[in-house]
Every structure is written in structure tokens, then in C-alpha cells.
């Protein structure tokens with residue numbers, strides 16, 4: 001039942017039949033209703049509306065190892081549903097056993113993200129997918145080879161026709177189909193979501209944990225806070241902003257600066273969604289922390305005084321003139337308790353997101 005709650009498609013039945021005559025795209029559009037508590041600040045590109053056939057095609061492509069040059073990996077090798085579409089490794093194994101330079105990201109709630117990857121390199125999901133195909137540490141395939149392979153596979157041309165009205169398979173359409181599948185990967189049914197949606201009432205302990213996570217500390221008035229909401233705020237648990245969180249005195253990976261070329265962006269990375277964070281270890285762009293306890297120890301005790309350290313971290317302490325965040329062991333436990341409220345078992349068990357080549 002609940003997967004239908006996540007987002008409802010109402011096929012515009014009235015359009016079936018009459019639309020296919022004049023429209024190159026024979027698929028009726030879905031009415032796609034993303035969960036209201038994530039807000040309406042998202043864009044579905046006008047030239048890539050989500051259809052059932054496009055979503056199903058994208059799902060096949062996501063799980064198809066043909067799309068890597070040596071047929072050894074699919075997108076799903078590094079983005080596994082059981083791990084909320086991350087892969088459990090500090091760095092991922094791509095084609096020819098090559099390791100990625102960064103930790104695989106959970107693919108979740110991308111509809112509300114505007115710059116993709118840890119450094120914001122891609123501006124659209126479509127573009128990101130084509131980068132993954134070509135990356136020598138991911139799938140290592142040229143876009144023309146990818147299109148050719150699918151064209152020669154008897155299962156695909158008809159699927160592209162159903163989704164896009166043509167049997168001519170192009171890189172553009174491969175990116176579009178993958179993006180349709182990825183846009184649907186919405187996780188909105190964790191305990192935290194149910195509380196926000198008003199479906200359940202927070203216990204006192206849960207409410208205290210939410211408040212601690214979201215509050216910026218003001219020790220002068222004895223307002224204690226975990227300060228996490230400054231960057232992982234809102235119902236999405238991310239403001240989608242870029243920050244240097246003081247992991248290293250001298251960042252080994254320049255992050256956002258690789259894209260902007262700006263010195264002040266060195267060591268800045270996107271603050272990701274924390275949905276299903278208990279399932280996506282290890283943590284950070286380089287997978288350096290194995291546990292959430294280690295992540296909290298970092299924020300509380302080991303912030304490095306690096307050149308671009310984010311002001312939201314410098315200014316945050318629970319002690320007047322404090323140099324560290326100054327959380328008590330009990331407060332760390334409360335934050336962990338909050339992070340555990342973000343696991344959404346519907347999301348990782350949703351059959352629509354599973355491998356279509358395996359029967360369930």
C-alpha cells in the first residue's frame with residue numbers, strides 16, 4: 001500500500017487513444033505528485049516529463065551492465081537499493097577494477113537538488129548520468145558505443161519507441177530515461193517524515209532529538225543546539241548548500257573549487273540529504289568515517305582550523321566563547337537517535353526500484 005502513498009501517478013486515462021494519433025510520444029503523461037512536505041521548489045525539464053514507459057526503461061538501463069565498457073558494472077553496482085542507492089565502500093569499484101576518487105552518493109530526493117555530485121559538477125540529472133557512463137573510473141564507455149549496444153539489443157528499440165516515440169537510440173534519450181527513473185527515487189516515509197506529515201505524533205524523546213539537531217546554539221541564552229540544521233535543515237535534511245566542514249587542514253580534494261576555480265571554494269562540498277544515513281556508511285566525500293559516532297566526533301571535537309572553514313561551524317558552540325561545539329555525550333546520543341529516525345524501509349524495499357532483470 002504505502003509505495004503508492006509516496007507519489008501518486010494518475011494516468012490521464014482520458015488522453016489515451018486520442019493523444020497517440022497526433023503526438024510523437026505515445027505515452028500518456030503521468031500526473032506526478034511529489035510529497036508536499038518537500039515543497040514545490042523543483043523542476044522537471046519540459047523536454048523530459050516522466051512517463052511510465054520512460055521510468056521503466058530508465059530502470060532497465062540503471063541495472064544493465066552492458067552500459068559499462070567491459071560489462072562488469074551497472075549504475076546499480078555502486079548505487080544499491082538495499083543501501084539506499086549507495087554501496088557501502090569508501091571508494092567504488094568501476095570498470096577494470098578502477099576505484100572512484102570519491103564515495104558513492106545515495107541517490108535520493110534528487111528532484112530538489114540543483115547541482116549534482118559532491119562538487120556540484122553536473123547541473124542536471126540527465127547530464128550527471130552521461131558523465132557516469134563516460135567516467136573512466138565508473139563505466140568507461142563512450143556515448144556512441146552505449147547507444148550502439150542498446151540499438152543492437154532486440155529488447156530496447158521498442159522500449160525507446162514506447163517511451164520517446166522513436167526506435168533510434170541516442171545518448172540524449174539514454175540520459176533522459178535514466179533521469180526519469182532517478183527522479184522517482186523519492187524517500188519520504190521515514191519516522192521523521194511521518195511526524196512531519198502529521199501521521200504520527202513525535203514522542204518527547206523524538207521531539208527533543210529533532211529540536212537538538214535543528215537548533216543553532218546560543219549559549220548566552222542557554223539555548224543548546226547540535227547546529228546540524230544550519231546545513232542539513234528543512235524537511236529534506238539538506239539545504240543543498242556547499243561548505244568546508246574542516247575535515248582537513250589542507251584539503252586533498254578541492255571540491256567545489258574544481259568547478260568554480262575559486263580559492264575560497266577549496267574543500268567545499270555539498271551538504272547531502274541525510275535520509276537513510278544509517279544505511280549509507282562509510283561517510284563523507286571520501287568515505288573516511290565508518291560510523292555516525294565518528295561523524296559526530298568530527299563535528300564536536302576534531303574540526304580543523306582550515307582556511308575556508310565555514311562560518312556556520314566557526315560560530316557554533318554551546319559554551320560562551322567556546323572553541324568547539326561542546327556537546328555532552330548524552331546530546332551526541334540524542335543526535336544519533338535523530339539520525340536513526342531517517343531510515344525509510346519502504347524506500348529500500350519498493351519493488352518498482354528493484355532490479356527488473358531479477359524476478360522477485
Ligand code: HEC
Nearest residue numbers: 075078092093094100102103104105116117118129132138
Ligand atoms: C563505479 C561506481 C559508480 C557507478 C558505476 C555509477 N556511479 Fe553514480 N556515483 C558514484 C560516485 C563515486 C559518485 C560521487 C561522484 C563525485 O562526487 O564526483 C556518484 C554520484 C552519483 C549521483 C549524484 C547524486 C547527488 O546527490 O548529487 C548520481 C545521480 C549518480 N551517481 C547516478 C549514477 C547513474 C545514473 C549511473 C549509471 C549511468 C551511475 N551513477 C554509475 C559511483 C558510481
Ligand code: HEC
Nearest residue numbers: 226227228230231243269270271283284285295299310312
Ligand atoms: C556548515 C555546514 C554543516 C553543518 C553545520 C553540519 N554539516 Fe554535516 N555535512 C556538511 C557537508 C558539506 C557534508 C559533506 C562533507 C564532505 O564530504 O566533505 C556533510 C556530511 C555529513 C554526513 C555524511 C553524509 C554522507 O552521505 O556521507 C553526516 C552524517 C552529517 N554531515 C551529519 C551532520 C550532523 C549530525 C551535524 C550536526 C552535528 C552536521 N552534519 C552539521 C555540512 C554540514
